[in-house]
Amino acid sequence: METEGLIIKSTKYGEGSRMLSILTPQGKVEAAANGANSLKSRLFAGSQLFCYSKIVLKKGKGRLPYTSSCDVVENFYGIRNDVLKVSLGVYFCELLGIVAVGEDTERELRFALNTLHMLEKAEDYTYLKPLFEMRLMSLAGFMPYGECCGICGGRERLNRFSAEKGGALCDKCGGGKRVSEATLEAINYICTAPDKLVFSFRVSKEVEKELCQVCEEYLLYQIERTPSKLQYLQIMLDNPQQL
Numbered sequence: 001m002e003t004e005g006l007i008i009k010s011t012k013y014g015e016g017s018r019m020l021s022i023l024t025p026q027g028k029v030e031a032a033a034n035g036a037n038s039l040k041s042r043l044f045a046g047s048q049l050f051c052y053s054k055i056v057l058k059k060g061k062g063r064l065p066y067t068s069s070c071d072v073v074e075n076f077y078g079i080r081n082d083v084l085k086v087s088l089g090v091y092f093c094e095l096l097g098i099v100a101v102g103e104d105t106e107r108e109l110r111f112a113l114n115t116l117h118m119l120e121k122a123e124d125y126t127y128l129k130p131l132f133e134m135r136l137m138s139l140a141g142f143m144p145y146g147e148c149c150g151i152c153g154g155r156e157r158l159n160r161f162s163a164e165k166g167g168a169l170c171d172k173c174g175g176g177k178r179v180s181e182a183t184l185e186a187i188n189y190i191c192t193a194p195d196k197l198v199f200s201f202r203v204s205k206e207v208e209k210e211l212c213q214v215c216e217e218y219l220l221y222q223i224e225r226t227p228s229k230l231q232y233l234q235i236m237l238d239n240p241q242q243l
């Protein structure tokens with residue numbers, strides 16, 4: 001099978017080999033990369049996390065296919081120069097592994113590549129966390145209510161958000177957490193903007209903080225588990241002075 005793919009997980013396996021999780025346009029694939037741990041291996045470069053490559057997979061003797069060749073298209077190397085960027089990237093990859101489970105993951109793959117590109121280039125990039133969480137949920141079919149109340153369907157005085165009720169709530173229905181109009185607007189934008197424009201929004205640091213809380217809560221409620229990389233990322237985000 002010839003495909004393109006983003007390495008979303010790469011772990012040591014056996015003697016000098018690696019086990020890869022690859023997000024392709026046709027879903028997530030697990031494959032061995034025999035000998036890839038060696039610097040001399042022609043699979044070494046392409047089997048690193050964040051690497052996007054043209055990949056040839058072949059049927060092996062075991063259960064999993066093996067990587068016959070991989071030609072690196074983009075390695076997002078710049079992410080590795082910043083420990084907080086790495087933590088964000090690792091977290092995004094873990095989320096992709098959890099959420100991008102169907103057989104048509106073309107949009108998730110494009111979105112992931114664009115996000116890694118932004119993460120690599122941008123100086124101000126913490127807004128990528130809520131953006132990635134909410135957009136990924138939307139792409140996976142879990143778009144929250146944004147323009148109308150999740151209980152009564154009304155469009156007036158929306159000023160609350162509840163992960164449990166599926167999104168925005170109005171003042172009359174109550175419940176959830178009080179949020180600013182700017183936060184609800186940002187959520188709407190993240191969920192509905194065309195692919196090309198989704199990264200071009202900016203909010204104040206105050207709104208970003210609220211947006212971060214709301215999006216994370218929504219994501220955790222939807223995926224019903226806590227990603228293992230999230231706790232470490234939280235510590236990094238809360239203590240930027242220690243970096």
Ligand SMILES: [Zn+2]
Pocket residue numbers: 149150151152153154169170171172173174
């Ligand atoms: Zn309502």
